[in-house]
Amino acid sequence: MRRFVALVLAVCSTSAIAAVDPRTVPTQLPPAWQAKTRELFKQAIEIPSVHNRGEVPRVAHLLADQFRAAGIPDADIHFMPYEALPGDQTMALIVRWRSPHPVKKPMLILGHMDVVEAKRSDWKYDPFVFREEGGYFYGRGTSDMKNGDVATTMAAIKLMSEGFKPDRDIIFFYSGDEETRGVGATLGASKWRNLTDAEFGLNADGACASYDEQFRPLGCGISMAEKTFQTYFLTTHNPGGHSSRPRPDNAIYDLADALEKLRKYRFQPMQNEVTRAYFAERARQEGNSTLGQEIRAWLANPNDGAAADAIEANPLEVGLTRTRCVATMLSGGHADNALPQSATATVNCRIFPGVQPTAVQAELQALVGPNVEVKPDPNYIGVPTPASPLRPDVVKAVTAAIQHFHGPEMHVYPEMSTGASDGSFFRAQGIPVYDVDGSWGISPLDERAHGLDERIPVRAMYDDVHYWEMLMRSLAG
Amino acid sequence: MRNLLAATMLAAVVSSVASAAAPELTAQERQATHDMFEHVINTPTVIGRHNVPQMAQYVADQFRNAGFPVSDIHVIPYHTGSATTGDDDTAALIVRWRANAPSKRPLLLMGHMDVVEAKREDSSTDPFTMTERDGYYYGRGTIDMKDGITAITQAMINLRKAGFRPKRDIVVLFTGDEETNGIGAKKGATEWLDLLGHPEFGLNADGGGGGYNVDGSPAGFAMQTAEKTFAGYTFTVRNRGGHSSKPRKDNAIYSLAHALDKLEAYRFTPKLNDTTRAYFTAKAKMDKGPLGDAMRHWLANPDDAQAADFIEASESEVGLTRTRCVPTRLFGGHADNALPQLATAMINCRIFPGEDPNAVKAELERLVNDPTVVVTRNDDNVASLASPLRSDVTSAYTHAVETLHPGMPVFPEMSTGASDARPFRVAGIPVYGVNGAWVQVPTDFRAHGKDERIPVQSLYDNVVHWQLMLADLAGK
Numbered sequence: 029m030r031r032f033v034a035l036v037l038a039v040c041s042t043s044a045i046a047a048v049d050p051r052t053v054p055t056q057l058p059p060a061w062q063a064k065t066r067e068l069f070k071q072a073i074e075i076p077s078v079h080n081r082g083e084v085p086r087v088a089h090l091l092a093d094q095f096r097a098a099g100i101p102d103a104d105i106h107f108m109p110y111e112a113l114p115g116d117q118t119m120a121l122i123v124r125w126r127s128p129h130p131v132k133k134p135m136l137i138l139g140h141m142d143v144v145e146a147k148r149s150d151w152k153y154d155p156f157v158f159r160e161e162g163g164y165f166y167g168r169g170t171s172d173m174k175n176g177d178v179a180t181t182m183a184a185i186k187l188m189s190e191g192f193k194p195d196r197d198i199i200f201f202y203s204g205d206e207e208t209r210g211v212g213a214t215l216g217a218s219k220w221r222n223l224t225d226a227e228f229g230l231n232a233d234g235a236c237a238s239y240d241e242q243f244r245p246l247g248c249g250i251s252m253a254e255k256t257f258q259t260y261f262l263t264t265h266n267p268g269g270h271s272s273r274p275r276p277d278n279a280i281y282d283l284a285d286a287l288e289k290l291r292k293y294r295f296q297p298m299q300n301e302v303t304r305a306y307f308a309e310r311a312r313q314e315g316n317s318t319l320g321q322e323i324r325a326w327l328a329n330p331n332d333g334a335a336a337d338a339i340e341a342n343p344l345e346v347g348l349t350r351t352r353c354v355a356t357m358l359s360g361g362h363a364d365n366a367l368p369q370s371a372t373a374t375v376n377c378r379i380f381p382g383v384q385p386t387a388v389q390a391e392l393q394a395l396v397g398p399n400v401e402v403k404p405d406p407n408y409i410g411v412p413t414p415a416s417p418l419r420p421d422v423v424k425a426v427t428a429a430i431q432h433f434h435g436p437e438m439h440v441y442p443e444m445s446t447g448a449s450d451g452s453f454f455r456a457q458g459i460p461v462y463d464v465d466g467s468w469g470i471s472p473l474d475e476r477a478h479g480l481d482e483r484i485p486v487r488a489m490y491d492d493v494h495y496w497e498m499l500m501r502s503l504a505g
Numbered sequence: 506m507r508n509l510l511a512a513t514m515l516a517a518v519v520s521s522v523a524s525a526a527a528p529e530l531t532a533q534e535r536q537a538t539h540d541m542f543e544h545v546i547n548t549p550t551v552i553g554r555h556n557v558p559q560m561a562q563y564v565a566d567q568f569r570n571a572g573f574p575v576s577d578i579h580v581i582p583y584h585t586g587s588a589t590t591g592d593d594d595t596a597a598l599i600v601r602w603r604a605n606a607p608s609k610r611p612l613l614l615m616g617h618m619d620v621v622e623a624k625r626e627d628s629s630t631d632p633f634t635m636t637e638r639d640g641y642y643y644g645r646g647t648i649d650m651k652d653g654i655t656a657i658t659q660a661m662i663n664l665r666k667a668g669f670r671p672k673r674d675i676v677v678l679f680t681g682d683e684e685t686n687g688i689g690a691k692k693g694a695t696e697w698l699d700l701l702g703h704p705e706f707g708l709n710a711d712g713g714g715g716g717y718n719v720d721g722s723p724a725g726f727a728m729q730t731a732e733k734t735f736a737g738y739t740f741t742v743r744n745r746g747g748h749s750s751k752p753r754k755d756n757a758i759y760s761l762a763h764a765l766d767k768l769e770a771y772r773f774t775p776k777l778n779d780t781t782r783a784y785f786t787a788k789a790k791m792d793k794g795p796l797g798d799a800m801r802h803w804l805a806n807p808d809d810a811q812a813a814d815f816i817e818a819s820e821s822e823v824g825l826t827r828t829r830c831v832p833t834r835l836f837g838g839h840a841d842n843a844l845p846q847l848a849t850a851m852i853n854c855r856i857f858p859g860e861d862p863n864a865v866k867a868e869l870e871r872l873v874n875d876p877t878v879v880v881t882r883n884d885d886n887v888a889s890l891a892s893p894l895r896s897d898v899t900s901a902y903t904h905a906v907e908t909l910h911p912g913m914p915v916f917p918e919m920s921t922g923a924s925d926a927r928p929f930r931v932a933g934i935p936v937y938g939v940n941g942a943w944v945q946v947p948t949d950f951r952a953h954g955k956d957e958r959i960p961v962q963s964l965y966d967n968v969v970h971w972q973l974m975l976a977d978l979a980g981k
Contacts, residue, residue, distance in 0.1 A: 144839075144840050144842070144843055145839050145840055147839060150839075150846050150847065207840070207842065255750070257842070259841045259842075270922075271831055271833050271853040271855070272733070272824055272829075272855045272921035272922050273823040273824050273921060274823060274824070274829050274831040275823075276818065278769070278831065278832070280765060280832040280833075280835055280850070281765060281766070281769040281832070283762070283835075284761075284762040284763075284765035284766050284769065285762075285766065285769075287758060287759060287762035288759075288762055288763060288766055290759075291756070291759040291762070291763075346751045346752065347750055347751050347752070352750075352752055354749055354752040354756065354844065355756065355758040355759065355762075355838075355845070356749050356758070356838045356840065356841050356842065356843060356844060356845055357758075357837055357838030357839070357840075357841060357845065358758055358761070358835045358836060358837030358838060358845070358848055359835055359836060359837070360832075360834060360835035361832075361833045361834030361835060361851065362834070363833065363834075364737055364833050364834060364851050364853055364883070365735070365833065365853055366833060367831065367833065368832070368833055368834065368835075371835055373758065374838065374841045376749040376841050376842055378749070378750045405841070445750075446750035446751060447748060447750040447842075475747065475748075475751075476747070477747075477748050478746070478747065478748045478749075478840065478842065478843040478844075479745060479746045479747045479748070479843065479844070479846070480745055480746060480846060
């Protein structure tokens with residue numbers, strides 16, 4: 029589950045410099061490493077590691093092969109098979125790059141190898157055929173997040189080939205069900221802790237930098253807190269019957285009524301330390317724009333619901349002011365010529381940190397009324413997690429690396445992620461995690477994670493390798 | 506699909522009419538009827554079991570043994586199948602009983618030989634072994650509709666042996682896939698029309714019939730003269746989707762839900778035709794309450810939409826006042842953490858006879874009034890037409906019912922389901938559902954269901970019923 033690129037408008041509206049299209053700026057990654065990166069990326073994208081297809085182990089072996097070829101001994105490469113969704117036989121990969129003379133506790137680098145389902149019929153081209161076109165790489169997983177898997181792996185083997193010796197162990201942990209159940213990260217933070225224990229983690233599942241469509245840098249948000257993920261099922265029941273004789277009550281109509289209520293409903297606006305810091309920075313950047321004024325009004329008076337609503341309605345700030353719930357799936361009925369006996373909507377909620385999923389369930393139940401059953405997805409009960417402390421070493425290293433590629437106008441800030449990632453399970457178990465991938469995109473054009481025709485700028489993929497190289501040198505060198 | 510009787514029981518106020526004793530079958534005729542019925546019930550003519558051709562041959566043999574010329578008996582194998590029903594090698598039977606110097610175009614007799622699946626474990630006795638118990642014959646097809654196949658066949662055999670000579674050709678068409686794809690009926694109304702001699706009208710044993718209430722009072726006999734058109738539509742909404750942590754203002758599921766809310770509130774324009782007018786007239790006589798009042802008001806003023814709405818809202822009259830469309834299935838989304846790119850609803854419509862399914866599509870588009878909701882048709886069914894109320898058929902049916910069931914009310918009805926009659930009505934050949942079987946209402950409404958059965962006497966009465974009908978409609 030990947031949050032979008034940060035949506036921080038970082039440039040004053042008065043700035044008149046002609047912005048350069050960042051996609052056209054040549055990458056600094058040497059051509060030989062570009063070729064290796066492209067080949068590994070192609071192979072990774074073309075493995076359809078969607079849940080239940082049993083393909084994740086192939087990705088794990090593909091990545092492991094790279095580490096092995098670069099000199100990591102088999103004893104430090106661990107394949108960890110496990111079951112995620114019922115019947116989904118998946119796998120995590122744990123690789124330890126040992127320091128010859130460790131002086132600090134290990135550093136963890138996180139990623140996931142699974143991808144969200146993509147249907148051939150919905151896409152313009154086959155989502156599992158890697159394709160380069162118009163300065164982009166296309167395919168399911170190009171931005172969420174085989175780019176991060178490939179960048180972290182490729183950066184490590186490049187450093188090895190250059191003789192770099194880390195001064196702390198670097199542990200690579202790639203899970204196999206982040207998009208569905210997060211069982212891998214749960215195990216990684218608990219049962220497999222002897223293999224993963226670290227001072228902190230850097231999560232490659234979360235590009236931070238982005239540009240707007242005028243190529244102005246929008247900034248880079250380091251995710252330090254996250255909303256709690258919880259899916260609910262809204263179900264209606266009916267005796268049904270023959271469709272030639274419609275009844276006054278109908279499970280599908282009852283569900284449609286509930287969805288109309290959900291569409292109009294807004295949860296109570298909320299703030300916490302991270303979002304206050306984030307919005308303070310946003311207000312500064314926005315200056316006197318309408319959005320800037322609204323943010324200032326809300327920060328001055330957290331009870332100003334109208335200001336919060338206006339902020340939430342801005343496409344740049346969706347999900348940052350409160351809990352949000354949205355209908356994502358529908359099913360109902362059993363035959364074309366029979367009245368439905370039940371209908372179910374899947375409602376996905378991103379709950380403001382600190383709010384319990386049971387409270388949201390009660391709120392949904394009150395909203396839709398007693399005739400609609402509201403139940404949490406029994407396969408995943410969300411647990412609110414604490415924010416990670418702002419570590420100066422991480423912020424300094426990330427800021428230096430980001431600004432190396434994008435200049436000082438690309439500001440780096442704390443932020444709250446609206447999506448949960450594997451980091452949450454480690455945060456919950458006391459390992460702070462920072463979502464700091466180095467790829468980037470044009471917002472909102474390239475925000476296609478989980479959606480159609482997912483893509484990444486070619487240069488962003490190559491930059492990401494170089495970026496992780498810099499981070500590892502800085503934090504483990 | 507069989508609509509044995511109007512679902513409401515007419516609380517009949519019947520004047521006891523004295524009538525001549527009803528004709529009865531001879532012991533030999535009764536035995537022959539029993540044996541044929543048992544044989545066809547014991548032949549499991551369910552789709553995919555390839556047994557219909559065998560049954561068609563058996564029934565053909567009964568005609569041949571009774572002296573019908575082989576040249577006028579045709580067993581026609583054909584294939585049926587679709588993605589949802591599976592495939593079957595099935596067959597139709599066509600028998601033509603020629604008149605010497607016919608003065609009118611042929612009379613068509615219709616039925617279907619296939620039955621709906623019945624599982625042994627769901628039934629009290631083996632559904633494909635005819636069992637006589639408590640005054641009933643049990644087995645799959647006993648009322649839908651091997652009773653009708655047997656009755657028509659035995660009635661023709663009896664009449665022939667008795668020396669009856671038809672004044673017009675009587676043509677039998679028994680199909681082999683009415684319960685599934687209706688291909689036999691479509692062929693009958695097109696490529697086999699020459700073989701059928703371009704009949705003037707049809708009598709369908711898969712419709713009509715009647716019964717008695719549990720307290721023994723007559724519940725009425727129905728004559729099916731119209732049926733609604735079955736048509737499926739799909740509402741489709743597409744969206745570019747995205748990550749569910751960042752909800753968009755536009756959402757495929759919400760757009761679909763909004764369209765369904767509009768459909769829920771929508772009512773098509775009420776309509777009357779000859780059949781439903783006669784039906785409601787009969788019903789109104791039986792009902793002195795608010796429902797009867799609403800019928801009287803509506804019949805007096807067909808523009809009284811409020812009265813029509815009241816009738817439509819009554820459980821017993823649902824679907825009889827207008828076109829009805831209802832959502833039956835929903836699909837949407839592809840992952841719980843992704844905004845939906847696609848949401849669809851299946852809309853099942855039962856269209857008032859004579860209305861064009863394409864016009865209904867346009868009406869659905871107008872009521873949804875949202876260009877993001879795309880309305881498409883799931884089939885190419887054409888409008889079903891009501892058959893005109895012919896006085897000769899009405900009179901023959903009423904006479905046959907009166908003879909066997911003195912004082913029994915008779916009324917026309919429009920079926921909300923579909924049957925083999927539709928392609929013939931579409932082709933301009935009126936069809937009347939006029940079977941003569943009777944049951945106890947509603948205890949014996951078991952077509953498609955568990956422990957299907959027919960009262961023993963009803964089977965034999967039905968043979969007599971068809972003899973009376975044929976003598977009346979082809980003997981004058």
